[in-house]
Amino acid sequence: MDKKTKKIAVKILRFKPWEEKKPRFVTYRVPIEGKSSILNVLNYISENLDPTLGFYSSCRIGKCMGCQVVVNGKVRLACTTPVEGDIVLEPLRKFKVIKDLVVERREKE
Secondary structure (H helix, E strand, O other): OOOOOEEEEEEEEOOOOOOOOOOOOEEEEEEEOEEEHHHHHHHHHHHHHOOOOOOOOOOOOOHHHHHHEEEEEEEEOOOOOEOOOEEEEEOOEEEEEEOOOEEEEEOOO
C-alpha cells in the first residue's frame, strides 16, 4: 500500500434471516485508491475479506437499479456512488431482506 492508498471503515448491516433473529453490524477495513465506488468496496470485501457477504451487482452503470443500498442513511446506487471516507451500508428499508444487502424487490406484506 502506497501513500495514495488509504483505508476506510465500512460498517455493513449483516443478516441471514434463516439462522439469525436480528441483524448485526460488521465493520471491515478496506483500502481505497483513486476513484472507488461502493460496488468496488463490496467486491473487495467479498474477494479478500469475507466471501459470505450478500450484495447485488448487475449492470455496473446505474441503469438496472438492482444495487440500491442505504449509504449513510440515504438510498444510493452502489455501482455509481463514489467512496471518499468511512461508510455505513444497510439494505433498503421497505423490503424483505433475503441476505445482508440483498432484498426482495417487492414491498413487505
